[in-house]
Amino acid sequence: MRAPDLDRLLAAFEGPDPPRDGRPPGLAAVLLALYEAPRGPSLLYIRRAEGMRSHPGEVSFPGGRVDPTDQGPLHAALREAHEEVGLHPSRVERVAHVVDHLTYRGSTVCAYVGRVRDEPPTQPASPEEVADVFLVPLDELLDPEAYEARRIDGMPRDRRVHYWHVKPYTIWGITGELTARFLHRACGWTPPAEARTVASVEEFVPRSRA
Numbered sequence: 001m002r003a004p005d006l007d008r009l010l011a012a013f014e015g016p017d018p019p020r021d022g023r024p025p026g027l028a029a030v031l032l033a034l035y036e037a038p039r040g041p042s043l044l045y046i047r048r049a050e051g052m053r054s055h056p057g058e059v060s061f062p063g064g065r066v067d068p069t070d071q072g073p074l075h076a077a078l079r080e081a082h083e084e085v086g087l088h089p090s091r092v093e094r095v096a097h098v099v100d101h102l103t104y105r106g107s108t109v110c111a112y113v114g115r116v117r118d119e120p121p122t123q124p125a126s127p128e129e130v131a132d133v134f135l136v137p138l139d140e141l142l143d144p145e146a147y148e149a150r151r152i153d154g155m156p157r158d159r160r161v162h163y164w165h166v167k168p169y170t171i172w173g174i175t176g177e178l179t180a181r182f183l184h185r186a187c188g189w190t191p192p193a194e195a196r197t198v199a200s201v202e203e204f205v206p207r208s209r210a
Helices: 006-011 073-085 173-187
Strands: 028-037 040-048 063-065 092-102 108-116 130-137 147-152 161-166 169-171 196-198
Touching: 006 028, 006 108, 028 073, 028 092, 028 130, 028 173, 040 073, 040 169, 040 173, 063 073, 073 092, 073 108, 073 130, 092 173, 108 173, 161 173, 169 173
Parallel strands: 028 108, 147 196
Antiparallel strands: 028 040, 028 063, 040 130, 092 108, 147 161, 161 169
């Protein structure tokens, strides 16, 4: 499977931002920034700094909590991307809603996608929060060899934890789920492999592919 061009990708997300009932506690927002890169359409990811209180060292999309001063989740996603990687909101085009994802902790993450015509950032704007900034081509995410899934007894059969092994990092957790939702809508992607059953939740941490 190959990724469509950027216009076709973004056309999959046309539509208004969904209505929301207030701002629940822990509301967060992230930006899936799309670039036309030498290796084709690519998503921008960050690796969180090791000193962060939550999810240190893990791969994520730029984003964070929706502050009281934010006009809404979209404003928060763009603000955080500017603060973390220096991506100015005015340079993000055709921004559209991807999904509101309810995490297992009961918080909601609002994901947005937008096209960026500038050169992608190569250094974090906030080293205290971000250790690394990098692009992943969609064709690499669509490669079955890069994908893995895990589940634990008791999880519904249609639920799994997604993993993409993109050297030197692994995309998983909430970011893996959002990546899966994006690829499904934009490219018609479905998981190419059965989920491996693990014995405990500790085994969801991607120490290896074994």
